[in-house]
Amino acid sequence: MKQNPDETWTLFLYVAGMTPVARRALANIEAICKEHLEGQYSLQIIDLLEQPALAEGHQIFAVPTLVRQLPEPLRKIVGDLANTAKVVVGLDIQTSASAGQRGRR
Amino acid sequence: MAHEKDSVSSTRELQKARTGIAGLDEITHGGLPAGHPTLVYGGPGCGKTILAMEFIVRGARDFNEPGLFISFEESAAQLQENFSSLGFELDALIEQKQLKIGHVDLSRGEIIEAGSFTLDGLIIRLMHGIAEIGAKRLVLDSMEAVFAALSVNAKLRSEVARLFDWVRDAGVTTIVTGERGKGDSTRYGFEDYISDCVLLLDHRITDQISKRRLRIVKYRGSSHATNEFPFLIGDTGLSVIPITSIDLNHEAYPERVSTGVSDMDEMLGGQGYFKAKTALITGIAGAGKSSVAAAFALATCKRGERCLYFSFEESAAHVTRNMKSLGIDLVPWIDTGLLRMRSFRPTFRGLEEHLVSVAQQTDAHNPTCVVMDPITNFVTVGDEEEVKSMLTRILDLLKRRGVTLLMTALTTGAQKSEETEMRLSSMVDTWVVLDSEPASRTYRRTIRVVKARGMAHSHATRELVMSSAGLSVKDLPVEEMHV
Numbered sequence: 001m002k003q004n005p006d007e008t009w010t011l012f013l014y015v016a017g018m019t020p021v022a023r024r025a026l027a028n029i030e031a032i033c034k035e036h037l038e039g040q041y042s043l044q045i046i047d048l049l050e051q052p053a054l055a056e057g058h059q060i061f062a063v064p065t066l067v068r069q070l071p072e073p074l075r076k077i078v079g080d081l082a083n084t085a086k087v088v089v090g091l092d093i094q095t096s097a098s099a100g101q102r103g104r105r
Numbered sequence: 106m107a108h109e110k111d112s113v114s115s116t117r118e119l120q121k122a123r124t125g126i127a128g129l130d131e132i133t134h135g136g137l138p139a140g141h142p143t144l145v146y147g148g149p150g151c152g153k154t155i156l157a158m159e160f161i162v163r164g165a166r167d168f169n170e171p172g173l174f175i176s177f178e179e180s181a182a183q184l185q186e187n188f189s190s191l192g193f194e195l196d197a198l199i200e201q202k203q204l205k206i207g208h209v210d211l212s213r214g215e216i217i218e219a220g221s222f223t224l225d226g227l228i229i230r231l232m233h234g235i236a237e238i239g240a241k242r243l244v245l246d247s248m249e250a251v252f253a254a255l256s257v258n259a260k261l262r263s264e265v266a267r268l269f270d271w272v273r274d275a276g277v278t279t280i281v282t283g284e285r286g287k288g289d290s291t292r293y294g295f296e297d298y299i300s301d302c303v304l305l306l307d308h309r310i311t312d313q314i315s316k317r318r319l320r321i322v323k324y325r326g327s328s329h330a331t332n333e334f335p336f337l338i339g340d341t342g343l344s345v346i347p348i349t350s351i352d353l354n355h356e357a358y359p360e361r362v363s364t365g366v367s368d369m370d371e372m373l374g375g376q377g378y379f380k381a382k383t384a385l386i387t388g389i390a391g392a393g394k395s396s397v398a399a400a401f402a403l404a405t406c407k408r409g410e411r412c413l414y415f416s417f418e419e420s421a422a423h424v425t426r427n428m429k430s431l432g433i434d435l436v437p438w439i440d441t442g443l444l445r446m447r448s449f450r451p452t453f454r455g456l457e458e459h460l461v462s463v464a465q466q467t468d469a470h471n472p473t474c475v476v477m478d479p480i481t482n483f484v485t486v487g488d489e490e491e492v493k494s495m496l497t498r499i500l501d502l503l504k505r506r507g508v509t510l511l512m513t514a515l516t517t518g519a520q521k522s523e524e525t526e527m528r529l530s531s532m533v534d535t536w537v538v539l540d541s542e543p544a545s546r547t548y549r550r551t552i553r554v555v556k557a558r559g560m561a562h563s564h565a566t567r568e569l570v571m572s573s574a575g576l577s578v579k580d581l582p583v584e585e586m587h588v
Contacts, residue, residue, distance in 0.1 A: 052233035061227035079220030
């Protein structure tokens with residue numbers, strides 16, 4: 001996957017209430033985006049307790065779930081996103097250092 | 106179909122939700138545990154999705170209980186397409202808000218796990234879906250897909266257990282489907298979390314004939330039947346064939362039905378066969394079994410009653426032609442619709458298909474009398490025990506409907522066939538043996554009533570005369586009686 005500078009990343013983070021796990025997930029993804037996708041992404045948090053109908057669209061069953069809507073294809077990562085390496089690989093973020101450095105911040 | 110007796114006796118134990126699936130409510134003594142989860146599992150193609158969907162559709166259509174179907178495998182569109190062939194109009198039910206299908210695609214294995222999570226997303230979806238249509242029934246199809254998509258560990262197991270607890274709290278009657286793993290357990294062993302009620306489905310193919318079986322492995326707080334029950338996936342969904350002896354107290358019909366041959370009526374206490382019971386006519390080839398059967402069918406139609414005639418050896422055209430030469434003209438009655446003939450070879454289908462077919466035809470035609478000519482050919486389809494079990498079920502089914510059954514069986518005089526006869530005899534109320542014996546230069550046909558439960562009947566061997574004027578019986582000449 002190539003990463004053009006003009007490419008927009010559209011991310012959704014689904015949570016069910018702002019639980020400690022949800023807060024951790026949010027902090028983790030924000031940190032990852034800041035480091036790798038600064039200025040190229042939008043991150044929307046969807047609390048299913050407030051908007052339960054939205055669970056259908058992305059077929060959410062676990063929370064937290066991070067959905068990468070764009071770039072395609074759609075990707076889903078579940079969990080509190082504490083495993084940064086897995087998240088970076090899962091989102092398919094091509095970092096300049098990703099070849100040599102295995103996802104460490 | 107439903108037998109109120111069964112369900113009433115068990116309501117004290119537990120509230121039950123009727124599935125509406127033919128036969129299933131009988132063997133579960135009233136349905137699935139209302140407000141609890143039931144596990145339905147089996148190998149691939151065992152019919153669990155069909156059972157689950159039928160439970161939802163019938164609930165919505167027949168019991169005013171809307172249902173939510175969460176599919177982890179097929180999409181809503183695929184389900185709609187698959188089930189339209191079973192006559193389930195899912196789109197109409199969806200339109201009326203009686204049904205909602207939710208899809209969670211886990212099949213592509215795209216889920217990446219990065220840290221701890223809960224299944225609250227699914228629970229919120231369930232809550233929302235249930236509230237949206239006022240669902241009383243829920244299906245999760247299949248739970249196995251959830252396990253397959255995620256790494257199976259203690260955390261996931263406890264989440265699944267929590268999900269089922271939530272289902273119990275929500276009080277929706279739920280079917281959770283699973284794949285059968287080794288032995289009698291599910292692949293991921295989650296049956297431990299659903300001990301309320303467990304149904305195991307099995308599909309095997311023996312001698313190229315498909316056999317489906319359903320067994321109630323567990324049903325907490327309820328009596329239930331424990332056997333393996335044959336079931337079928339037919340044009341209108343699932344049919345489970347309950348075992349016969351659930352209740353043996355069929356209504357006693359003291360009434361009689363004419364055999365169609367007045368002399369035979371005479372031999373049977375002057376009145377003929379017992380109504381709503383089973384008569385068996387056995388005999389060697391050419392002894393006149395089909396003729397006796399046809400005479401019975403004709404008499405039924407002449408009384409203005411409906412008759413269903415299964416011919417397992419010859420085509421309907423063949424039978425009617427042969428019988429016409431004996432003065433038994435069935436054709437006019439086929440034309441009026443009173444007589445319905447069904448002709449097919451037993452080997453064409455599996456035993457339970459026959460059973461269901463007899464049941465369906467009986468429901469459709471609503472006859473007072475049924476003829477099965479001959480039943481001997483079934484032995485080629487299954488082993489003796491299976492055949493007996495199927496016949497017992499047919500007999501039971503017809504008795505319950507108050508239908509009189511006449512069946513014929515071919516005897517060859519061989520040891521094996523005598524045993525078969527003896528076994529059959531225990532299942533029937535009247536047994537008439539046809540034979541032939543040498544007489545001066547030819548053979549003459551004989552008739553003898555071996556058994557007629559609870560009726561005064563003649564024990565004499567007499568001569569069965571077949572002529573173009575029909576059937577009659579006369580005494581054997583005295584001087585030849587001892588030959």
